[in-house]
Amino acid sequence: ETGVTQTPRHLVMGMTNKKSLKCEQHLGHNAMYWYKQSAKKPLELMFVYNFKEQTENNSVPSRFSPECPNSSHLFLHLHTLQPEDSALYLCASSQDLAGGGTDTQYFGPGTRLTVL
Amino acid sequence: GQNIDQPTEMTATEGAIVQINCTYQTSGFNGLFWYQQHAGEAPTFLSYNVLDGLEEKGRFSSFLSRSKGYSYLLLKELQMKDSASYLCAVRDSNYQLIWGAGTKLIIKP
Numbered sequence: 001e002t003g004v005t006q007t008p009r010h011l012v013m014g015m016t017n018k019k020s021l022k023c024e025q026h027l028g029h030n031a032m033y034w035y036k037q038s039a040k041k042p043l044e045l046m047f048v049y050n051f052k053e054q055t056e057n058n059s060v061p062s063r064f065s066p067e068c069p070n071s072s073h074l075f076l077h078l079h080t081l082q083p084e085d086s087a088l089y090l091c092a093s094s095q096d097l098a099g100g101g102t103d104t105q106y107f108g109p110g111t112r113l114t115v116l
Numbered sequence: 117g118q119n120i121d122q123p124t125e126m127t128a129t130e131g132a133i134v135q136i137n138c139t140y141q142t143s144g145f146n147g148l149f150w151y152q153q154h155a156g157e158a159p160t161f162l163s164y165n166v167l168d169g170l171e172e173k174g175r176f177s178s179f180l181s182r183s184k185g186y187s188y189l190l191l192k193e194l195q196m197k198d199s200a201s202y203l204c205a206v207r208d209s210n211y212q213l214i215w216g217a218g219t220k221l222i223i224k225p
Contacts, residue, residue, distance in 0.1 A: 107158035
């Protein structure tokens with residue numbers, strides 16, 4: 001089983017739609033992350049969960065709503081998005097939130113989101 | 117503010133050597149990471165440096181100078197499959213990863 005999986009891989013939605021992105025990690029990690037990746041820009045950290053509890057919300061608009069029912073699953077609920085929200089949304093996990101050494105983040109393949 | 121700088125794009129020839137630089141200014145330092153990201157795929161971990169010096173891993177090496185806020189990724193014996201974006205990231209004092217925008221590496225035959 002691949003370490004971190006994301007579905008769907010591609011999503012096209014209108015500004016009035018409601019959709020959800022799903023992430024699942026099979027690595028036994030405790031921390032999970034949502035990132036936004038736009039062309040030629042650094043990865044933007046959106047949300048962080050540690051042991052199912054949200055620890056970080058980097059001023060993300062309320063039209064993005066995360067959900068973490070357990071340490072293996074992470075969702076990003078989307079509603080009334082704007083065209084500028086079109087981007088690649090990446091999920092990642094790591095063993096611990098403040099891990100030292102080589103405790104690094106493992107990424108899923110991402111969901112390519114287009115908002116019309 | 118925190119900032120990671122790396123070139124936007126580089127071109128190199130198959131079989132050659134290329135060096136991708138990364139400079140950083142962050143609130144604290146708890147390690148520097150390099151990731152590789154092929155188009156349409158997940159970023160994958162390449163290397164980690166926390167002490168000054170060179171870390172070698174096969175055809176890839178990564179160097180760190182903490183006093184200069186500088187790192188580079190060295191790729192030797194370039195292959196076509198090395199065409200990808202290379203992301204530099206620094207773990208700050210809060211153990212958050214601060215990311216650069218990535219360097220797109222184009223390999224020509």
